[in-house]
Amino acid sequence: MFRQLQQVVACAVLCIAVGGSLSLPAVTAAPTDKSLPRGTVFVANETSGSVTVIDAAADKVIATITGVPGPHNLQVSPSGDTLWITSAPLNQVVVLDVKTYGLLATIPVGNHPAHVILTPDSREVYVTN
Numbered sequence: 001m002f003r004q005l006q007q008v009v010a011c012a013v014l015c016i017a018v019g020g021s022l023s024l025p026a027v028t029a030a031p032t033d034k035s036l037p038r039g040t041v042f043v044a045n046e047t048s049g050s051v052t053v054i055d056a057a058a059d060k061v062i063a064t065i066t067g068v069p070g071p072h073n074l075q076v077s078p079s080g081d082t083l084w085i086t087s088a089p090l091n092q093v094v095v096l097d098v099k100t101y102g103l104l105a106t107i108p109v110g111n112h113p114a115h116v117i118l119t120p121d122s123r124e125v126y127v128t129n
Helices: none
Strands: 007-010 014-017 040-045 050-055 060-066 071-076 082-087 092-097 103-108 115-118 125-128
Touching: 040 071, 050 071, 071 115, 082 115
Parallel strands: none
Antiparallel strands: 007 014, 014 040, 040 050, 050 060, 071 082, 082 092, 092 103, 115 125
C-alpha cells in the first residue's frame, strides 16, 4: 500500500507532497498519479480561514486559498488531483482542484468536522468530528 511516501498529514494541519520516505505518526496512501508537483506543501490556517500553498524546493508561497472558513485538516487525494479540506464552521468538506484551486464540491457532514481521509482508491471518504 505504501510504495513511496509522497503524502503526509501531520498534526492535522499540514499536508506535504514530497518524494522519498518519512516516518510520522499519521501517514496516508501515496498518490498513484504524479500530477501534484513534488515539494508542494498545503498548510491550513484555521484562524485566518485560508490555505497556504508553498513550493518547498523554492521556499516560496505560491498561493493563498481563501473562502474556506476554519480549515482544520487537509488531505490530497491518492491521485494527487484534488485537495479535501474540513471546514468546521460550515460543517462541510470542501473539495478543490490542486492545479487551479477551483471549487469542485462542498459536501455536508456532521457537526464540526475535524479530519478527512480517502481510501487508496478514492472510492470512500471518512470524516471525523
